[in-house]
Amino acid sequence: MPEQPGFSTRAIHAGQEPDPATGSVITPIYATSTYIQDGVGGTRTGGYEYSRSANPTRTALEECMAALEGGSRGFAFASGLAAEDTLLRSICEPGSHVVLPHDAYGGTFRLLDKVHRRWGIVADPAPISDLAAVERAIRPGETTAVWIETPTNPLLAIADIAAIADLAHAAGALVVVDNTFATPYLQQPLALGADVVLHSTTKYCGGHSDVVGGALVVDDEEIAEKLKFHQNAIGAVAGPFDAWLVLRGLKTLAVRMERHSDNAEQVAAFLAGHSAVREVFFPGLDSHPGHDLAKRQMRRYGGMVSFRVTGGEQHALDVCAATKVITLGESLGGVESLIEHPGKMTHASVVGTALEVPGDLIRLSVGIEDADDLLADLDQALAG
Numbered sequence: 537m538p539e540q541p542g543f544s545t546r547a548i549h550a551g552q553e554p555d556p557a558t559g560s561v562i563t564p565i566y567a568t569s570t571y572i573q574d575g576v577g578g579t580r581t582g583g584y585e586y587s588r589s590a591n592p593t594r595t596a597l598e599e600c601m602a603a604l605e606g607g608s609r610g611f612a613f614a615s616g617l618a619a620e621d622t623l624l625r626s627i628c629e630p631g632s633h634v635v636l637p638h639d640a641y642g643g644t645f646r647l648l649d650k651v652h653r654r655w656g657i658v659a660d661p662a663p664i665s666d667l668a669a670v671e672r673a674i675r676p677g678e679t680t681a682v683w684i685e686t687p688t689n690p691l692l693a694i695a696d697i698a699a700i701a702d703l704a705h706a707a708g709a710l711v712v713v714d715n716t717f718a719t720p721y722l723q724q725p726l727a728l729g730a731d732v733v734l735h736s737t738t739k740y741c742g743g744h745s746d747v748v749g750g751a752l753v754v755d756d757e758e759i760a761e762k763l764k765f766h767q768n769a770i771g772a773v774a775g776p777f778d779a780w781l782v783l784r785g786l787k788t789l790a791v792r793m794e795r796h797s798d799n800a801e802q803v804a805a806f807l808a809g810h811s812a813v814r815e816v817f818f819p820g821l822d823s824h825p826g827h828d829l830a831k832r833q834m835r836r837y838g839g840m841v842s843f844r845v846t847g848g849e850q851h852a853l854d855v856c857a858a859t860k861v862i863t864l865g866e867s868l869g870g871v872e873s874l875i876e877h878p879g880k881m882t883h884a885s886v887v888g889t890a891l892e893v894p895g896d897l898i899r900l901s902v903g904i905e906d907a908d909d910l911l912a913d914l915d916q917a918l919a920g
């Protein structure tokens with residue numbers, strides 16, 4: 537390969553040399569739990585001994601994810617939350633403080649608030665697009681990490697990764713960027729100063745709604761060794777078939793993200809002009825407060841669109857129930873379009889907290905269907 541191959545070349549080839557035993561151009565699924573050793577306490581060439589510790593299919597995925605994010609080490613997990621849990625156990629200790637987006641993914645908040653808080657870890661929300669608010673939320677000497685989603689889930693706020701990295705590092709804190717919405721194709725957080733990149737590979741990386749997985753990528757050897765130890769010690773690793781499915785998805789990530797972005801731009805523009813829509817959240821709109829920043833730090837604006845409807849929560853629920861092409865369901869990032877009500881679905885765990893989302897909010901994961909069909913479906917659903 538060229539010394540610095542392009543994104544799609546890396547997605548198709550990084551960590552995925554043809555199988556030396558057969559010449560297979562696709563990485564095999566190594567469905568094995570253990571490996572023959574060359575002696576007591578030894579391993580065969582390649583260093584594999586037990587598939588919780590390492591598996592060749594998972595290794596291929598981890599190397600590919602690292603290459604796509606511009607990092608040196610990647611780690612694959614059984615889910616995005618398994619990746620988050622392993623990360624928190626690797627970088628935090630009792631008394632650690634974490635700054636979260638004020639509209640963070642409900643599962644992330646639940647993990648911190650209902651699980652890790654019992655062990656003395658404190659998480660405080662802050663509007664991640666407001667640098668002054670982030671700076672106020674950071675406690676020098678206490679804050680272990682500033683946790684960024686950009687765009688955020690579900691209000692699609694944009695965080696200035698480089699500026700937040702400067703603030704966090706000055707206070708001795710790490711910067712974690714959940715890059716699930718943007719994907720490595722649209723955004724490169726490590727190049728902007730982040731320390732750890734997180735993915736739910738269930739979403740756009742897998743891309744076909746047929747796998748659950750997570751990943752972490754770093755470019756720091758000390759953090760990498762902590763993650764490697766805890767990945768093995770905790771054991772929530774990606775299985776070989778799941779790793780293979782995500783690898784397959786990554787091969788078409790660039791072309792899919794272009795189509796997701798094309799469709800989302802049309803959907804957002806349509807919603808912005810609809811009389812039944814109060815507000816549209818999409819960084820590709822000129823009216824979005826983070827538009828200029830997103831234009832600088834992202835290749836395009838992604839496939840997620842959120843919006844608030846007139847008529848309150850009941851109208852939002854009715855719209856979610858009325859679509860015919862767009863499927864009512866949680867998750868995102870698949871080739872099919874999905875619609876959901878965050879307040880009662882993905883973000884139900886934050887009801888009654890500072891992270892509660894509006895009841896009239898709807899979130900769309902815009903798929904790669906024909907855009908005209910998506911617009912017609914939304915039009916009839918909004919008409920009631």
